Amino acid sequence: MKFELRNVTRRFGGHIAVNSVNLSIPQGQMVGVIGRSGAGKSTLLRMINRLADPTSGSLHFGDLEVSALRGGALRNWQRDCAMIFQQFNLVPRLDVLTNVMLGRLNHRSTAMSLLNIFTREERIAAIAALERLGIEQTALQAAGTLSGGQQQRVAIARALMQSPKMLLADEPIASLDPLNARIVMDALKDINEREGITVITNLHTLDTARAYCERIIGMSAGRVVFDGGPNELDAEAVRTIYGTGHDGAEIDESMTSTAISVGHAAPVAVASFSVMA
Template identity: 80%
Template sequence: MRLKLQDLTRQFGKKTAVDAVSVDIPSGQMVGVIGRSGAGKSTLLRMINRLADPTAGSIHFGDVEVSGLRGSALRHWRRDCAMIFQQFNLVPRLDVMTNVLLGRLDHRSTLSSLLNLFTREERLMAIAALERLGIEQTALQAAGTLSGGQQQRVAIARALMQRPKMLLADEPIASLDPLNAKIVMDSLRDINRNEGITVLTNLHTLDTARSYCERIIGMSQGRVVFDGTPDELTSDAIHSIYGVEHASQFDETMTSTAISTSGATEMSADPHPAGNLSLAPA
């Protein structure tokens, strides 16, 4: 199913954070949204997930008008449109397994959720999701004891438990070192390719967007100023997105997520990088 945004706008008082954005994203694409801080990237994703309501415009996913959903229909949309945050949003004192199982809450009755009555099938799903991300050995650890890279992978495993049709990732690697950033982005690309799930992710770094995304949307001052493939991200496009006169003025390496051979060993603080990313059937 296609995601279609039509003239999507969000205002905060007199400030327009997202300004008449119209994009059409086919099912199964991996799309990177880039731009300066304050360009409207996070607000755009929050509107798609309906954590923020549009001031104007519409959001459609297939035949469903997402921008008009209320009540249980809205809760079902948030289940189908899983979101991963920069700050992980885990419960630090709970163990990893329980944090992952929380992704099933919208599939369960209120009573069973309150009593923590997760089924054997759901627990097997959780273990399979952790194995997929290469962190099954952390299942019984408190989430707050994990490294940042491990916590982000727990958040991805929790999102997978929702069995989503779309995955939104809001700056998922902004607080991670290059090695863990690569592990997380590899995981998102694997989910996109092997599950056919549409992935829409906000990114600060051009090299990451070029390496992982088949389509790049550039935003500036709330508007879409570029929409194309990595090869089409020319000097003129960089100027329109970041406001620099020449590409040479914009040093991509300053915030690059690329890993040098010499640096990989030093940064390997996470002793359990993701391995085989194929998901065992639940």
């Protein structure tokens, strides 16, 4: 099953954030979206999750027209298409375990959600998700007491609890140091490879996109200007995506580097875990 954007445009007043984008993403791909700030990357992800609606065009997942969904069907899509944000979007005063279990809200009755009642199976699954991400020891801590890297891993664990078909990550490592950035990207790659879940992530860092993503989409001024594998992201492609500096000089890739050295940092703990149906 594939996800498709068909001639999708998003306008904000007179500004075109995403301009006539056509993409076809097969199930199970790990896709990185790169480009300057304001290129349309975040708007693209928000439309896929339906946090924003396209001004024109349509979005499809197999036979399902995602852009036409309303009400309960839309909530089901947002459950199946989990979103991870740069700012984590956790509830700081709640403990980590509860934050993770909140990923089950769209699978539960309204009464159980209002009463904050979670089943034994949901608690076991939440702990397993935390173990997979190497942070099970934080389960009873308030989420607001964790480091940025730990909070992002909690957000990934919460997304896993949704049993998603797609996982969207909007700049998931932008505020993290290189070690935590590698841990988070290792976790996303592991989810992609082990569960076969499509992962689409916005990235500012070319080295990370090349290291982790089998497909890279480059955006400029709302348009897709590059779509290829990591080996195709050469100097000419970078120039097409990012242009040149104010003085006409080529973009220095070190400006975007996270200094992630794949294969040299300590690996994140990843345990066998199957998301709940």
